[in-house]
Amino acid sequence: MHPIHWISTVACTTGLCTLLVAASTARAETGKLLLTGGVSSISGSAGGGLTPWAVVGSNATEGEIGMSAFTTRTRTRDYGLTSYGAAMGWNERVEVSVAKQDFDAAPAVALNGIAAFGVEPDLHLKMDIIGVKVRLLGDAVLEADSAMPQVAVGVEHKRLHPASASRVIEFLGADTSGTDVYVTATKLLLDRNLVLSATLRSTNANQNGLLGFGGSAPGRSRRSLQPEFSVAYLLRRDLAIGAEYRFKPNNLQAIGASAGLGAALREDDWRDLFIAWAPNKHMSITLAYVNLGLIVPGVTGYRRQNGLYLSVQAAY
Template identity: 55%
Template sequence: MRLRLLALCCALAAPAFPVWSDTGKLPLTGGISTVEGTAGGGITPWALIGTQATEDEHGLSVSASRLRTRDYGLDTLGLAWAWDDRLELSVARQDFDASPAVALNGLGFAVTPGQHIRMDVLGVKWRVAGEALLDSDTLLPQVAVGAQFKRTDAGSLRPVLDFVGAKTQGTDLYVSASKLLLAQGLLLNATLRYTNANQGGLLGFGAAAPGRPSRSWQPEVSVAYLLRKDLAVGAELRRHPNNLEAVGRAAGLGSALRQDTWRDVFVVWSPTRQWTLTAACVDLGRVVPGVTRDRRQRGLFLATSWSF
């Protein structure tokens, strides 16, 4: 419902802004679409505003991504609208293959085989200072603030979330600073996220005592190096609050619900100004290690996006 609502809002807003993006940005300076729909790297938002829209223009982008690890899968569809290279609105629908969770039935739950968790993410980002390209020869970074409103449909896993005291709705707040060193072909980004999301929100938000119910500040960093004008490589790191582990320990599960840091190494290619293709090697750490025999969830992330 929220996905359709934001798409409708974007369509209704378009006639109010007579200039679609026609000049466009330098390749890759709009970032790519994250798994949460916001412009940035694959797993963390940047201060850059997505689409090809520059000053007094507005634009749209659509994206799709697929992540496969040893035990899990995550598919994401996203849509974003931007105006004046200052405001970005985004929406994403995530579909998480949580099939291993059927192991929880041994604890008395009734998880449906092949269970999927779905999450809607509505995002807003506002550039508050700096301009990445124009300020590339100064120390001033581009700075943006943003919010992501998330709602999770856990299906037959809902009783598990209720057991650990995790809510199915939450809001992430963040501030990002991106510095483009044009002469060196380097982009640096740092993000601070105020969140209580478990695995980005796919496992709910917060936890009952003795877990952590409230939000905390979590750092995220990215670096990207431009090999040529249409090709870049980079790496990212995203920390998460470890809300659930204490609840698991109190229930005699040890570290079965531990939350680890996400990492990736990526390459992104822009065959045209509007089109980007991304591939990444991803390490999500241990995702609910109690049902996956403590295995680290490493795998391949593929994404494509088109913008104008």
């Protein structure tokens, strides 16, 4: 794989490094354990790169307000994704996040061979995301010696700007906005240097919303429940490795099949392997190998979208 592809996968372990470093005795000047605010997911919330965690982002603790900002670049064989945004954490209870995504979908120009969709050669799909997360119970660090995980509930409202792919979205019968709702639980196992996190998401997003939300019959427009999992192991106080797996709904494959395109619109689960480094309490850097499976495989020769993901976060 080309080195540039490796530079693209770093954001995936954001929250992993955060909690794992929290297993050490080092504290930030704010009184909060180092990196316990996590890193930023591609949608802006604190957690892993592909999935949110129950942690609240930033270095702020109870009675304080903190901020974080991130930028992420992912490059696979045929696509590229740039994501950036910021989050505010309040009172170690509430997190509000905003993110923008820019998806390089140039291969989609091949869709013009099927119908007069008018897709331009340099297509970029853009999406705005606003998220809110509220911690309901538990404390991943202070209650690490109990069986209770930290639990939070969150929403992510997304609005897609399809540019010249607007006729494609209309053909699919998809909406250009939608809202995901999720509940997530995160557990720090201090004695084993492990962080475990599980999320259950209610969604009808296609490719996280980059292909709209839902679809016309025989596709699926209704919501479905999709699980997401993360695990991380602390190698040393400032370095962690781990993995994530995110199930996806595959709403559109039936539409492609009914149009005689077979599995041309298939959507696969996402997964990654990552390494995260925290050089200090204000910064985290994550590099990951990501496997996004098939993304509109009808325009990419059914190639799997593997590549690298790089993410940098600053938090205060």
